[in-house]
Amino acid sequence: MHESFTISRQLRQWWHDTRRQRGPVSALSRLLADFWEMIRDLTPARRRLRYGDLDYDWDHGVNTTWANPAFLTRVKEVLSGRQYMPTEPYLFRSFMAELPISFERFTFIDLGCGKGRALLLASECPFRRIVGVELLPELYHIAQENIGRFQQGAQRERFELYCGDARRFSFPPGPLVIFLFDPFPETVLGDVIANLQRSVEEDPREVFVVYENPISEHVLSGENWLRRMRGDAVVTFYRSRLPGE
Numbered sequence: 001m002h003e004s005f006t007i008s009r010q011l012r013q014w015w016h017d018t019r020r021q022r023g024p025v026s027a028l029s030r031l032l033a034d035f036w037e038m039i040r041d042l043t044p045a046r047r048r049l050r051y052g053d054l055d056y057d058w059d060h061g062v063n064t065t066w067a068n069p070a071f072l073t074r075v076k077e078v079l080s081g082r083q084y085m086p087t088e089p090y091l092f093r094s095f096m097a098e099l100p101i102s103f104e105r106f107t108f109i110d111l112g113c114g115k116g117r118a119l120l121l122a123s124e125c126p127f128r129r130i131v132g133v134e135l136l137p138e139l140y141h142i143a144q145e146n147i148g149r150f151q152q153g154a155q156r157e158r159f160e161l162y163c164g165d166a167r168r169f170s171f172p173p174g175p176l177v178i179f180l181f182d183p184f185p186e187t188v189l190g191d192v193i194a195n196l197q198r199s200v201e202e203d204p205r206e207v208f209v210v211y212e213n214p215i216s217e218h219v220l221s222g223e224n225w226l227r228r229m230r231g232d233a234v235v236t237f238y239r240s241r242l243p244g245e
Contacts, residue, residue: 062146064117084114112183116143171199175206182213207240
């Protein structure tokens with residue numbers, strides 16, 4: 001009963017967001033296309049392809065690949081508008097190397113953290129705190145388990161996980177690095193960025209946004225309070241504008 005209620009609520013929210021963005025006909029076409037892709041991904045050949053990033057999991061004894069969530073989780077992913085994909089370790093490390101920051105001052109936040117691979121990779125940098133926000137409870141609980149396997153003792157205290165809608169997340173004080181691996185549809189991303197802007201206006205501070213697979217980058221580029229540092233088809237970097245910019 002709880003699963004049926006959750007899926008029904010997500011379907012209503014998905015329909016509202018997509019219709020607002022695309023109109024009812026386009027929204028229905030998108031839903032059917034997404035479900036067709038989900039069914040194709042259940043075939044053995046497609047599942048084997050999804051295990052292509054298994055090396056990281058084997059090396060660290062964790063479960064962060066895309067290939068094995070439950071069927072109901074797949075359905076919920078479709079209704080949320082995006083499917084979890086783990087970032088490639090070498091790419092993520094290159095993104096962090098480009099940030100002109102003292103990591104000890106910053107909190108790392110992965111919005112739509114899924115199983116938590118980016119959180120584990122972020123722990124290789126001396127961030128003050130490492131925070132993950134995930135909508136789907138199944139993925140949230142897997143991320144908790146991965147952190148427990150990966151980190152011990154004092155290191156584990158750097159991690160915080162929240163299960164809920166990123167549009168309602170309360171951003172912590174202090175300088176932030178926000179990581180996005182294309183986690184949201186365009187309308188949801190717009191609401192998330194508006195939420196972040198309100199937080200920065202209430203508590204002015206330095207914020208960097210690292211957006212991997214920047215399909216909806218125009219949402220960020222249209223924000224005057226953000227300055228584009230650099231970008232390409234793989235990743236874009238933004239920084240909150242400093243006074244006088």
